[in-house]
Amino acid sequence: MGMITNVxxxxxxxxxxxxxxxxxxxVMTVYTVFITVYLLTNPDMDYGQWLALNSHICMKVLNVLTxxxxxxxxxxGLWAVLxxxxxxRLLGPKATPLRIFFQLGMITINLVYLIWALDIVWGx
Amino acid sequence: MNxxxxxxxxxxxxxxxxxxxxxxxxxxxxxVLFAAIAVFLWVLDxxxxxxxxxxxxxxxxxxxxxxxxxxxxxxALAYHLVAGVRxxxxxxxxxxxxxxxxxxxxIVLIAAAVLIVLAGVWVWA
Numbered sequence: 001m002g003m004i005t006n007v008x009x010x011x012x013x014x015x016x017x018x019x020x021x022x023x024x025x026x027v028m029t030v031y032t033v034f035i036t037v038y039l040l041t042n043p044d045m046d047y048g049q050w051l052a053l054n055s056h057i058c059m060k061v062l063n064v065l066t067x068x069x070x071x072x073x074x075x076x077g078l079w080a081v082l083x084x085x086x087x088x089r090l091l092g093p094k095a096t097p098l099r100i101f102f103q104l105g106m107i108t109i110n111l112v113y114l115i116w117a118l119d120i121v122w123g124x
Numbered sequence: 125m126n127x128x129x130x131x132x133x134x135x136x137x138x139x140x141x142x143x144x145x146x147x148x149x150x151x152x153x154x155x156v157l158f159a160a161i162a163v164f165l166w167v168l169d170x171x172x173x174x175x176x177x178x179x180x181x182x183x184x185x186x187x188x189x190x191x192x193x194x195x196x197x198x199x200a201l202a203y204h205l206v207a208g209v210r211x212x213x214x215x216x217x218x219x220x221x222x223x224x225x226x227x228x229x230x231i232v233l234i235a236a237a238v239l240i241v242l243a244g245v246w247v248w249a
Contacts (some may be wrong), residue, residue: 009184012144022211022215025212026212028205029209032201032205040244040246042144044229047171047174047175047178047179048175050171050172051172054172061153070161074154074157074158074161076159077154077157079159080151080152081151081154081155098169106158109158110243113161113162113165116165116169117165117168117200119166120169120172121168124172
């Protein structure tokens, strides 16, 4: 197919990015609601309880799914923002190299976050 | 290609409806959250490293400076989550009309405002 793709988008297609943005949003919402309810119902939580929760295999899986979801979701979202606003029409001819710079920076920070997060949640 | 061709929708020259503000705030809160991830990971890392660092970070985030940062981060999260749920609801064909879009946008603003106030109560109470 002669579909136009963009080398810096996450899934290389709009439909792929669209469905991934929603699937990752659902995962992050499950995590956010669960952790919020847990922290609200355990106001005097100590280190041992917090460690036990995050050491449980179900929580470790949710933690990994969540941090991977954050990386994908942020990549797709920031790609949309950068390609909408850092454009030649809005900023002139320097916009293209500037956008590539921000996109690569965004991808790098995302990968740093992901590796750091995986080290935290899986290394327990 | 003519570089000076007219742009069909030049958002800089038109008055924005409520749905536009909800959409722009969704993007702004998303960018804010990208920075907030660093804070969340730093706190998570410290909270799980050892009992000493757990107690130290607990004390640290009870300072006014960090309370403000955490509340701002939670505010961005609350808004972004609620506005995101609206997208999911609209994906199922609910609230896609002009009036439905306006009502949905209003609901997002009100629900987010309530959650942001509650987040403040959680941080400071």
